[in-house]
Amino acid sequence: MDGNEVVIKMQDLCKVFTKDKLKVEAVNDFDLEVEAGEFVCLLGPSGCGKTTVLRLVAGLESKTGGILSLNGTSITAPGSNRGMVFQEFALFPWRTVRKNIEFGLEVKGIPESKRREISDRYIDLVGLKGFENTHPRELSGGMKQRVGIARALANEPAVLMMDEPFGSLDAQTRNLMQKELLRIWSATGKTILFVTHSVDEAVFLADRIVVMTARPGSVKKIIPVDLARPRDRTSREFIAIRGEVLAELEAEFEKARAREISPD
Amino acid sequence: MEQTRALGEMFRKYLTDHFRRIILGVLALAIFIAIWYLASWRLNESNGVLASYFPYPHQVARAFLASFTSPIPGPEAHMLNLAAASLERVLIGFGIALAISVPFGMLMGAFRTFEDLGKPIVEVFRPIPPIAWAGTFMFAFKAFWGPIAIVFVGAFFPILINVIFGVRSVDPVLMDAAKTLGASRKHIFTKVIVPSTLPYMMTGIKVGLGVAWMCIVAAEMLPIRGGGGLGYAIWTISDIGRYDYVYSIMIMIAILSILTAGVAGQVEQRLYKWMGMK
Numbered sequence: 001m002d003g004n005e006v007v008i009k010m011q012d013l014c015k016v017f018t019k020d021k022l023k024v025e026a027v028n029d030f031d032l033e034v035e036a037g038e039f040v041c042l043l044g045p046s047g048c049g050k051t052t053v054l055r056l057v058a059g060l061e062s063k064t065g066g067i068l069s070l071n072g073t074s075i076t077a078p079g080s081n082r083g084m085v086f087q088e089f090a091l092f093p094w095r096t097v098r099k100n101i102e103f104g105l106e107v108k109g110i111p112e113s114k115r116r117e118i119s120d121r122y123i124d125l126v127g128l129k130g131f132e133n134t135h136p137r138e139l140s141g142g143m144k145q146r147v148g149i150a151r152a153l154a155n156e157p158a159v160l161m162m163d164e165p166f167g168s169l170d171a172q173t174r175n176l177m178q179k180e181l182l183r184i185w186s187a188t189g190k191t192i193l194f195v196t197h198s199v200d201e202a203v204f205l206a207d208r209i210v211v212m213t214a215r216p217g218s219v220k221k222i223i224p225v226d227l228a229r230p231r232d233r234t235s236r237e238f239i240a241i242r243g244e245v246l247a248e249l250e251a252e253f254e255k256a257r258a259r260e261i262s263p264d
Numbered sequence: 265m266e267q268t269r270a271l272g273e274m275f276r277k278y279l280t281d282h283f284r285r286i287i288l289g290v291l292a293l294a295i296f297i298a299i300w301y302l303a304s305w306r307l308n309e310s311n312g313v314l315a316s317y318f319p320y321p322h323q324v325a326r327a328f329l330a331s332f333t334s335p336i337p338g339p340e341a342h343m344l345n346l347a348a349a350s351l352e353r354v355l356i357g358f359g360i361a362l363a364i365s366v367p368f369g370m371l372m373g374a375f376r377t378f379e380d381l382g383k384p385i386v387e388v389f390r391p392i393p394p395i396a397w398a399g400t401f402m403f404a405f406k407a408f409w410g411p412i413a414i415v416f417v418g419a420f421f422p423i424l425i426n427v428i429f430g431v432r433s434v435d436p437v438l439m440d441a442a443k444t445l446g447a448s449r450k451h452i453f454t455k456v457i458v459p460s461t462l463p464y465m466m467t468g469i470k471v472g473l474g475v476a477w478m479c480i481v482a483a484e485m486l487p488i489r490g491g492g493g494l495g496y497a498i499w500t501i502s503d504i505g506r507y508d509y510v511y512s513i514m515i516m517i518a519i520l521s522i523l524t525a526g527v528a529g530q531v532e533q534r535l536y537k538w539m540g541m542k
Contacts, residue, residue: 058444080446090441094459094539104445107455135540155445 004035007071007158007191008057014065015052026052028216029066034159039185039192041206043199043245045256049217050195054161057193058084071158080104083152087164089144091136097147098123098132104155122150125184142173149181153188162194166201178204182229199245203238204231211248214255221248297321319508327508328515336509338501341492347516350480350493353408354524357415358476365423366465372424373431374457386424394418394475395482402483407491411483418479419472423465430464431457459539466532473528477521494520 013030016023026049034040042050055061056068059078068075070082091100098119105115123132126146136144145165152160165181166174178201185192196202202209209223223245227237300321307315319327331343339346371378372386394417402410434457442456484495494513501509 058440060440060443078443078446080444082444084441084444086437086441088437090435090437092438092441092456092459093541096540103442103447103455107442107445107447107451137540151445 004037006033007036007038008032008034008193009067009069009072010053010057011068012066013053013056013063013068015049015056015061016064025216027056027218029218031219032210032222034191034193036191037189039205039207040194041202041209042193042195042212043197043202043209043249044212044217044220045214045249045253046197047256048212048215048252050197050212051163053217054084054163054193054195057159058082058161060084080108080155081158083155083157083160085145085148085152085160085162085165087167089136089141089148091144091147091151093136096133096135097128097139100136100147101151101154103151108155118154119150122154125153125187126150127180140173141169142177145169145177146180149184153184153190158191160190160192162192164195164197167196174201179230181205199242199249200233203241203245204233209245211245212252214252214259220252223248316505317507319511323508324511324515327506328512331509331512336497336501336512337506338504338509339492339497341497343512343516346492346494346497346513347520350484350495350517351520351524353411353484353493354415354473354476354480354520357412357480358419358473360412361416361419361472361476362423362469365420365468366427369424369427369465369468370431370453370458370461373428373461374453379428386421390421390425394479398483398486402486402488407488410486410488411480411491411493411495414483415476415479418475422471422475423468426464426468426471427461430461433464434460462535462539463532463541466528466535470525470528470532473524474521477517477524481517 010030010032013027014025015027016025018024030049030053032040042053044050052061056063057070057075059075059082062076075082092103095103098116101119101122102115105118110118119132123129126149128143128146128150131139131143136147139147148165149160166177169177182205194202194205203225206225209225211220211223212218213220223241225241227235227241231238300318304315304318304320307318328343333342335341336343336346368378368382372382373379394414397414397417398410401413404410405413438456438460439452442452447455480493481495481498484491484493485499487499494517498510498513501507501513
């Protein structure tokens with residue numbers, strides 16, 4: 001980007017999981033700086049630790065080494081300044097759309113009239129007008145994730161983290177939600193850290209694509225996507241970047257597969 | 265031809281959905297009563313001793329209706345008085361069990377310390393049949409509070425176990441979501457764990473109520489002066505050999521048990537609807 005301030009700083013970031021005396025290195029020497037307003041995609045083979053990176057930033061996991069900070073302050077616990085959107089939607093089934101979106105405001109102790117004003121704004125932003133009093137069970141996958149996005153944004157976090165948010169949606173809904181996300185992004189100017197394993201999705205959405213190595217995950221290559229939006233998936237430039245990303249990934253997929261066959 | 269088949273299909277489905285249950289239910293009851301008649305008739309014909317234990321269904325029906333208007337021989341009390349006495353004890357014992365088991369279950373499910381503290385005690389006392397306490401409780405707490413104490417023990421564990429299981433079954437992704445939205449431990453408990461556990465609590469309540477009715481009848485059967493209640497009635501009527509009335513009391517127990525289960529079911533439905541989970 002054009003020299004904006006750094007929001008998230010990760011340097012030599014490490015995460016080792018210990019379970020039953022068995023140590024698994026999930027993330028190793030991960031380096032990345034995400035700038036304000038940037039849309040960054042983390043891309044890599046499954047099990048490469050991309051979700052772990054996201055959970056570290058969210059504060060849901062604690063690092064075992066390196067530097068991890070948000071606006072210069074070290075991240076040690078979850079906080080409302082970092083919103084997260086989950087692949088499983090993670091909506092509270094007993095809460096209506098509005099009450100789901102107001103959850104973060106509720107725990108902050110914001111009075112009801114103010115909460116309503118804020119939730120109205122985000123319900124409007126994600127296109128859920130008329131569904132305020134609906135329960136998640138009655139919504140389609142795409143609509144559920146709209147609630148998930150609105151709920152995360154209602155806290156006005158500095159960063160929006162998305163963990164394969166469209167992974168469980170069908171292809172059409174997925175494409176639509178990608179466009180919707182870009183619209184919401186340009187309307188709010190949020191910094192977005194987005195995890196996906198779809199090359200197509202990453203090239204369509206991101207300012208920069210961070211290709212990760214197979215486990216333990218580290219940055220293999222950062223590929224900027226300098227294409228104007230809206231992007232045309234069939235354009236020559238799009239396909240060229242796709243090819244470049246795929247080539248970087250291929251070797252890592254091979255490594256991941258080889259390990260699956262003969263685990264050391 | 266095609267239309268007839270479609271209509272037939274629709275009709276069959278309708279039967280499946282609604283009538284089938286009613287028809288089969290009535291049919292099963294009719295078969296049961298028919299077999300009962302047959303058995304009573306056979307026993308009466310052979311003039312055996314067993315005959316007096318198996319009165320005809322219509323004799324039981326007559327006794328059942330009579331028990332509401334005139335005192336039942338043996339306990340010399342009206343059916344509704346006996347029922348009220350048992351129902352009162354069931355509700356008090358169950359209520360106390362509910363009030364204590366839910367918070368204990370929540371704590372044991374959510375906090376390791378409480379689990380480690382409570383588990384040995386629960387594991388020792390849970391397999392003991394509640395009625396094993398009958399002698400102690402009836403003599404220690406007497407006719408009114410004795411049965412209540414036994415009902416309490418009977419209803420306590422099913423609710424406790426289900427609540428613990430409910431807390432353990434909370435979707436970890438929902439907890440993560442709450443954390444990223446800025447929820448404190450207290451918020452996670454009140455706004456995620458408690459509502460997630462409610463359906464499990466309802467299961468425990470339904471099981472607990474069933475156990476409570478079994479406990480009350482058994483407890484009241486013990487010969488404690490001034491007992492009253494349906495269990496006491498069964499015992500005293502058996503003593504004078506009026507089995508038509510014994511069965512009437514059993515029918516009353518079934519009705520009350522179904523009634524309380526029905527109320528619990530209604531509460532459950534309302535809860536699910538209110539929670540948007542139905």
